[in-house]
Amino acid sequence: MNQFAKLGTDIASLWAKYGGTYMGGIYRTLILATVGTAIGCLIGFLCGIVQTIPVYQNDSVIKKIILKIVKVILRIYVEVFRGTPMILQAVFIYYGLPYFSNNSIQFDGKWLVSIIVVSINTGAYMTESMRGGIISVDPGQTEGAMAIGMTHFQTMTSVVLPQAIRNIMPQIGNNFIINVKDTSVMFIIGFTDFFAVHKSVVGATFTYFPSAAIEMIGYLTMTLLASWLLHILEKKMDGKSDYELVAVDQLTLPAGVYHVGSGKSGKDLSSDERAVLQEEKARKTADKAIIAAERTADEDGKGVRRDGRT
Amino acid sequence: MAVHNGRAEFAAGTADAGDTIISVRHLSKKFGTHEVLKDIDFDVHKGDVTTVIGASGSGKSTLLRCINLLETPSSGQVLYHGDDVMGKDMNVPGYRSHVGMVFQSFNLFFNKNVLDNCMVGQIRVLKRPKEQAYEKALKYLGKVGMLPYIKAKPRQLSGGQKQRVAIARALAMDPEVLLFDEPTSALDPEMVGEVLDVMSDLAREGMTMIVVTHEMAFAKQVSSQVVYMSDGVICEQGRPEQIFGNPQNEKTKEFLARFLH
Ligand SMILES: Nc1ncnc2c1ncn2[C@@H]1O[C@H](COP(=O)(O)OP(=O)(O)OP(=O)(O)O)[C@@H](O)[C@H]1O
Ligand SMILES: [Mg+2]
Numbered sequence: 001m002n003q004f005a006k007l008g009t010d011i012a013s014l015w016a017k018y019g020g021t022y023m024g025g026i027y028r029t030l031i032l033a034t035v036g037t038a039i040g041c042l043i044g045f046l047c048g049i050v051q052t053i054p055v056y057q058n059d060s061v062i063k064k065i066i067l068k069i070v071k072v073i074l075r076i077y078v079e080v081f082r083g084t085p086m087i088l089q090a091v092f093i094y095y096g097l098p099y100f101s102n103n104s105i106q107f108d109g110k111w112l113v114s115i116i117v118v119s120i121n122t123g124a125y126m127t128e129s130m131r132g133g134i135i136s137v138d139p140g141q142t143e144g145a146m147a148i149g150m151t152h153f154q155t156m157t158s159v160v161l162p163q164a165i166r167n168i169m170p171q172i173g174n175n176f177i178i179n180v181k182d183t184s185v186m187f188i189i190g191f192t193d194f195f196a197v198h199k200s201v202v203g204a205t206f207t208y209f210p211s212a213a214i215e216m217i218g219y220l221t222m223t224l225l226a227s228w229l230l231h232i233l234e235k236k237m238d239g240k241s242d243y244e245l246v247a248v249d250q251l252t253l254p255a256g257v258y259h260v261g262s263g264k265s266g267k268d269l270s271s272d273e274r275a276v277l278q279e280e281k282a283r284k285t286a287d288k289a290i291i292a293a294e295r296t297a298d299e300d301g302k303g304v305r306r307d308g309r310t
Numbered sequence: 311m312a313v314h315n316g317r318a319e320f321a322a323g324t325a326d327a328g329d330t331i332i333s334v335r336h337l338s339k340k341f342g343t344h345e346v347l348k349d350i351d352f353d354v355h356k357g358d359v360t361t362v363i364g365a366s367g368s369g370k371s372t373l374l375r376c377i378n379l380l381e382t383p384s385s386g387q388v389l390y391h392g393d394d395v396m397g398k399d400m401n402v403p404g405y406r407s408h409v410g411m412v413f414q415s416f417n418l419f420f421n422k423n424v425l426d427n428c429m430v431g432q433i434r435v436l437k438r439p440k441e442q443a444y445e446k447a448l449k450y451l452g453k454v455g456m457l458p459y460i461k462a463k464p465r466q467l468s469g470g471q472k473q474r475v476a477i478a479r480a481l482a483m484d485p486e487v488l489l490f491d492e493p494t495s496a497l498d499p500e501m502v503g504e505v506l507d508v509m510s511d512l513a514r515e516g517m518t519m520i521v522v523t524h525e526m527a528f529a530k531q532v533s534s535q536v537v538y539m540s541d542g543v544i545c546e547q548g549r550p551e552q553i554f555g556n557p558q559n560e561k562t563k564e565f566l567a568r569f570l571h
Contacts, residue, residue, distance in 0.1 A: 057382050058396070143380055144417030144476075148431035148483050149407025158430050162421045243423070243462040248452075 010210035018201050025197030026218055032111075032186070032193065033179040036118025040179075041172060043119060044126020047074050049161075051127065052134045054152065074127065081124035087185035090117045094189040110191040118183060122175050129171040133164035166237050173230040177223045194218060329356040330391075331487055331518060332377065332409075337386035339372055346372050348542045350386070352535075354487060354520060359513045361529040361550075362522045364539035365565060370522040373539070374489045377520070378409045407435050410480030414492040416472040418464040424451065424475050425460040428482045436483065443482075450478040454508050470501030477508055488512070490521040526569045530554050538562045 015022070051074055055064055081089065094113045097105045137160045145155040184195035192200070198215050202208050332354040339347040346369045354360055362370045375381040377388055379395060379402055388395045395405050419427050428447035432438045438446070451457050454474035464472055473493055480488055490509065494502040506528050513519060513532045523529055529536055529550060536553040538546045538561075546559040557563045 138417075138420070140413065140415050140417040141419055144413065144419065144479075145431075146380065146403075147378060147406060147411035147413075147417075148479065149403045149405075149435040150431065151403050154434050158434060159419050159421065166421070239463070243459075243466055245458045246460055248457045 007210060007213065010207060011213055014201070014205065014207055014210050014214065018197075018205075021197050021201065022194070022214060022218065025192065025194035026222065028192065029180060029183055029194040030222060032114055032118060032183045032191075033176060035115055036183070037122055037172070037176045037179050039115070039119035040122025040175065041126050043123030044128075044130050045161075045165075047077070047123065047127035048130025048134060048164075049156065050074060051131045077120075078124045078127050081121050082128070085185075086117060086121050086182060087188050089121060090114070090186055090189050093117055110186070110189055113189055114183070114186045114191045117186070118179055122179060125175060126168075126171070129168045129175075130164065133168040133171075134160055136167060137163045166234075169230065169234050169237070173227065176226055176230075180222050180226065181219060330354070331356055332520075333387075333389040333392075334373075334377065335387040335389065337373070337376060337388065338384050339369075339376055339381060340384045346542050347376065347383075350542075350544055352537060352544065352547060354518060356486075356518055357516045358518055358535055359533045360520045360535045360537060361533040362520065362537045362539060363524070363526070363529055363565075364545075368539045369542040370539055371491050374411070374491050374520065374522055378406050378411055378489060380411075403435065407431070407483055408486045409489060410483055410485035410487070411489040412473070412476050412480055412491070412493050414496050416464070416469075416476045416496075418472055418476055418479070420464050422463075423460065424456060424462050424464070424467075427464070427475060428479045431479065431483050446482045446484075447478070450481040451475070453481070453511075454478045455504075468501060469497045470504045473497065473501075473505045474508055477505075477512075481512075487518045487520065490519060490523070492522050492524065494523070494525060526554075526566075538565065540565070 051071060053067060055067060090113065093116060134156075141159050141163075142155055145159050150158065183191075183193050186193060187196045187199070195215065198211050202211050205211070330353050334350050334352050337347055337350040338345060350373060352360070362373065364370055372381060376383045379388075383396065390400075390405055390408070393400060395402070419430065422430060425444075425447055428451060429440075429443045432443035432446060433440060436443075448457065448460075451460060454477055456471060456474050456478060459467065459471065459475075464475070467475065477488075477493075493509070494505050497505065502525070506525060509519070509521070509528070510532050521529075521533070531550075533550050536548065536550050537544055538553060538557075538559070540561045546553060546557060546562045553562065554566065557566055
């Protein structure tokens with residue numbers, strides 16, 4: 001039991017001296033993960049949308065070719081950045097760009113490279129998520145939208161994307177949490193995130209375990225908080241699970257609406273109107289009766305009426 | 311059958327006016343090597359209610375989908391007021407906004423409530439001001455008896471209610487023609503009636519419709535023209551009393567015998 005007490009006092013004294021340093025690490029980790037995830041999502045949304053642009057038979061050849069090329073390039077981007085470690089990507093870009101440009105492109109801050117690397121890495125994953133999210137929206141709704149004359153762009157913005165984004169919210173959360181943890185690899189180019197703080201602190205104090213405990217608590221706090229916020233956001237996006245029935249007489253009905261229970265009562269009508277309405281009503285009833293009778297007759301028949309349909 | 315004759319006379323009157331909205335000419339559709347539609351020809355005049363009947367797999371849905379270009383025909387033409395809808399200068403989304411479609415599986419927008427389902431097309435495609443779109447949506451939702459549900463999301467509705475909203479959504483675009491692809495086939499039996507009622511009302515008001523259906527009573531009662539399809543060809547077409555009362559083609563006779571004893 002007194003081991004715990006000892007750990008408590010060790011942590012307290014460590015925090016008293018290096019609290020600000022740890023907080024600085026948390027701050028940098030959070031900013032990098034947040035900005036990287038946000039830009040990554042944006043990249044992923046755009047690439048995912050492009051990946052799912054349909055090609056129609058009667059599109060021009062030029063459009064078909066350009067689209068094909070762009071889709072291949074995006075495919076390569078996704079495979080390369082998903083298929084290599086982020087730590088290596090960081091090195092590759094941090095040292096690679098100056099190398100190839102004879103030092104005319106240099107990075108003076110670690111921030112820029114770190115954000116670029118995290119963003120394009122997240123973007124590669126989100127491209128695939130977004131593509132999946134778009135494909136998973138029931139194609140019937142796309143047809144419904146096209147059938148009322150919406151263009152592909154209108155269909156996407158009004159119908160498909162809101163549902164696709166809602167569907168991939170859990171993946172966005174996943175990516176954020178992964179980024180909070182995995183941005184620690186940016187130490188390779190000298191970015192001092194939360195984990196790098198641990199290394200520099202223990203280098204001076206040799207209090208490995210108490211510092212690791214602080215790190216554990218710190219990371220868990222960040223990720224739990226993120227999960228919780230995301231959960232709230234998802235709930236908000238889903239809206240209410242029930243709905244109110246609207247009382248018809250509270251709506252301002254446009255002229256010409258005759259709805260059962262909301263129409264004019266007989267005494268407000270002129271005799272002509274009344275005659276027309278009555279005739280109408282009689283015809284409706286007669287029609288309905290005939291249709292209903294024949295439907296029952298069909299059903300009573302041999303029970304074959306419903307055969308042969310899908 | 312006085313009601314029936316009244317409808318038929320009405321339709322005949324308008325058809326004679328020669329106001330052709332859609333003409334299908336030598337239409338054929340292949341999926342790979344499978345020829346699903348072969349040399350289809352027919353006209354739809356203003357006010358016509360054309361019902362398309364036929365066995366499963368005979369190409370009825372494909373025909374409707376070719377008319378509003380959800381499928382691209384392999385050859386032949388679909389003419390809209392005489393213009394080839396596959397022509398170079400045809401604005402396809404614009405054309406589709408004049409030709410509404412009601413699907414077997416409703417295809418409502420799940421991210422929008424009932425009211426927004428009926429408004430979004432008006433606002434984005436027809437560029438109507440919001441107030442006008444709202445009024446139109448209410449008008450047609452009232453017509454199909456769905457006013458109390460304007461705040462509900464599609465997943466909160468029954469099948470019959472969904473289909474009535476889908477009809478209101480199509481009507482709110484003020485289409486010239488409405489295509490129905492087996493609008494009651496996915497419904498529980500007790501909900502079929504409510505949807506057929508709405509469709510009968512539309513027919514009576516002079517709405518031009520092409521209806522693929524297995525509801526023979528409805529076809530007999532409401533249509534002005536019946537098209538019987540078998541294996542991708544139109545075997546027989548004519549007035550309902552002719553097709554149902556005195557079919558000429560052997561295949562039509564056989565098909566109808568299965569339905570009407
Ligand atoms: N996208 C497609 N690709 C390949 N074949 C298809 C496609 N759509 C339809 N078919 C084929 O075309 C034929 C006609 O199908 P269609 O859906 O038009 O029939 P239907 O008359 O509507 O039948 P049902 O009454 O069952 O709805 C069928 O043999 C079907 O397998
Ligand atoms: Mg079908």
